[in-house]
Amino acid sequence: xxxxxxxxxxxxxxxxxxxxxxxxxxxxxxxxxxxxxxxxxxxxxxxxxxxxxxxxxxxxxxxxxxxxxxxxxxxxxxxxxxxxxxxxxxx
Numbered sequence: 357x358x359x360x361x362x363x364x365x366x367x368x369x370x371x372x373x374x375x376x377x378x379x380x381x382x383x384x385x386x387x388x389x390x391x392x393x394x395x396x397x398x399x400x401x402x403x404x405x406x407x408x409x410x411x412x413x414x415x416x417x418x419x420x421x422x423x424x425x426x427x428x429x430x431x432x433x434x435x436x437x438x439x440x441x442x443x444x445x446x447x
Contacts, residue, residue, distance in 0.1 A: 364437070373409070376438055387446060394443070395423050398425065399426075400430045400441075401428075423442070
C-alpha cells in the first residue's frame with residue numbers, strides 16, 4: 357500500500373511486494389529496529405503463481421540469515437496482491 361494514498365501501488369504484484377518491504381523497513385526504523393532484527397514473518401499471497409517471485413524478492417530483502425517465514429495463500433482486502441507482517445526485536 358502506498359502510505360500517502362492508502363491504495364495499492366500501480367505495477368502489479370512485484371510493485372506491491374517491493375512497497376510492502378519498504379513500508380516494513382520504515383515501520384521498523386521508526387520503532388528503533390531494522391530488517392536485520394526481524395525474527396519471523398508471514399507473507400500473504402493471493403496467487404500461487406507469484407510464489408517464486410515472492411521468494412526472490414524476499415531474498416533481496418533478507419540476503420543473509422532470513423527470518424523464519426510462513427506464506428499462506430489468502431484473499432486480501434481491497435484487491436491487494438501481497439501483504440507482510442513481521443516480528444522483530446528492538447536492539
